Amino acid sequence: MSQAADNTVNKPKRWIYLVPLGISAGLVALFVIGLGLNPRLIPSPLIDKPAPAFSLPKLYKPDEVFRQTDLKGEVSLFNIWATWCPSCKQEHPVLTQIAKTNEVPIYGLYYKDDPALGVDWLKRYGDPYRANAVDVDGRVGIEWGAYGTPETFVIDQQGIIRHKHVGPMSWKDWQETLLPLIRKLREQGA
Amino acid sequence: MHKVVLLFFMMLFPQLIYAEIAGFPFESEQEEERFRELSAELRCLVCQNQSLADSNAALAQDLRTELYEQVLSGNSRDEIISFMTDRYGEFILYKPTFSSRTLLLWLTPFVLLIFAIAFLVRFSRKAGHSASTQITEDELEEVRGLLDEEDNKL
Numbered sequence: 001m002s003q004a005a006d007n008t009v010n011k012p013k014r015w016i017y018l019v020p021l022g023i024s025a026g027l028v029a030l031f032v033i034g035l036g037l038n039p040r041l042i043p044s045p046l047i048d049k050p051a052p053a054f055s056l057p058k059l060y061k062p063d064e065v066f067r068q069t070d071l072k073g074e075v076s077l078f079n080i081w082a083t084w085c086p087s088c089k090q091e092h093p094v095l096t097q098i099a100k101t102n103e104v105p106i107y108g109l110y111y112k113d114d115p116a117l118g119v120d121w122l123k124r125y126g127d128p129y130r131a132n133a134v135d136v137d138g139r140v141g142i143e144w145g146a147y148g149t150p151e152t153f154v155i156d157q158q159g160i161i162r163h164k165h166v167g168p169m170s171w172k173d174w175q176e177t178l179l180p181l182i183r184k185l186r187e188q189g190a
Numbered sequence: 191m192h193k194v195v196l197l198f199f200m201m202l203f204p205q206l207i208y209a210e211i212a213g214f215p216f217e218s219e220q221e222e223e224r225f226r227e228l229s230a231e232l233r234c235l236v237c238q239n240q241s242l243a244d245s246n247a248a249l250a251q252d253l254r255t256e257l258y259e260q261v262l263s264g265n266s267r268d269e270i271i272s273f274m275t276d277r278y279g280e281f282i283l284y285k286p287t288f289s290s291r292t293l294l295l296w297l298t299p300f301v302l303l304i305f306a307i308a309f310l311v312r313f314s315r316k317a318g319h320s321a322s323t324q325i326t327e328d329e330l331e332e333v334r335g336l337l338d339e340e341d342n343k344l
Contacts, residue, residue: 039238045279052277112248138252145277147235147249 044145044164051078051159052143059110059118059132066133070107072159075185077106077152077178079129080141082113083121085149091168092125098174099128104182108132111141111149154181157189214258225261229254232274233282241284 046052051068058064071078079095081088099106108129110118115134122129135141144153147166154163163181165173216222226243232253234245242250242257253274260270274282286292 042235042281043279045276138248139256142252142256142277145279147278 040148041166042147044161046145046153046161047164049161051153051155051161052140054133054135054140054143056109056133056135056140059108059115059122059129059134062115062134066107066131068159070131071155072157074157075104075182075189076130076155077104078109078155079106079153080109080111080144080146080149080151082111082149083117084113087168088150089125091150092128094169094171094174095128096126097171103179105130109140109144109146110134111146112136112138152178154178154185156185214254216262221261224267225258228257228261228267228270231284232257233284235278235282 051071053068055065055067058066077098081091095106098104106128108131110132112135115136118132118134133140138146144151150168152165152169153161156162162185163178165178169178214225216225229243230241232242234240234242234247234250234253236247236249237245240247240250242253256273257270260273265273271283280286280292286295288296
């Protein structure tokens, strides 16, 4: 064993001391990114899949049946809501405003609520929906992967889900995300 | 006294008493076991740090009912899990499946462990090495020479 070999053993390379610093800097970066994410936004596996099948009574005309196939033919919004849901109330004016633009038909899934309350609510606050399906026991909500009302889906002409918005939709969300997507889908379909 | 003992054991094994199984009667133990197992493995999407078994959210109750009916109708574990993930995504699983997307998640701990072991081995070897080379054969010769000299002086 030579003297030179011993020297390298006793003097480890300086850069090795920077390794812990580098690792912690990397962790901090990950945490900063992680904190910025919204844990409520769970990616839906239903995107680019056909709208889940259902067959439910309509809110105003309980004798008539509303099926997922009724969504086909044009680009539409499918909104899951209930009167017990405060965020739905917050979102409601945006929906009525969207309805006024005549840009896109809005359909509703009236989720786990008393139909009478829904009728009252729409009378009082205005009715942006073309039709509502009444899902009293929430079974169809499960089929659609609903977990945080309100939820809004963009459905294309073929009845394929193209986008999901979880939570109350703002006018900004509508203008910046949903409307451009709807116009794009319409162009592609035409 | 019995109650105190019971309480003591309940506190020792809290996982045995979570049983949100009331209202879900089963005929066979396997079914009950499957229900219990899956409701603990599936995550409530509303209160995200609780399982379906723990959560009292309305959605968790609905999903428990769904789970119960599927267990009763004899659906397999895989069938039930794919029913849930088809609708709610991988997020509903506390234990994500092993796939290309979760590769990093699953492998990072093992990679880090290997690195750590490699570092440990390297550094401990170096430490052992330097200790053994503190006295080289040449140095030993020198010491022997000096000792002999001392002996000769006497």
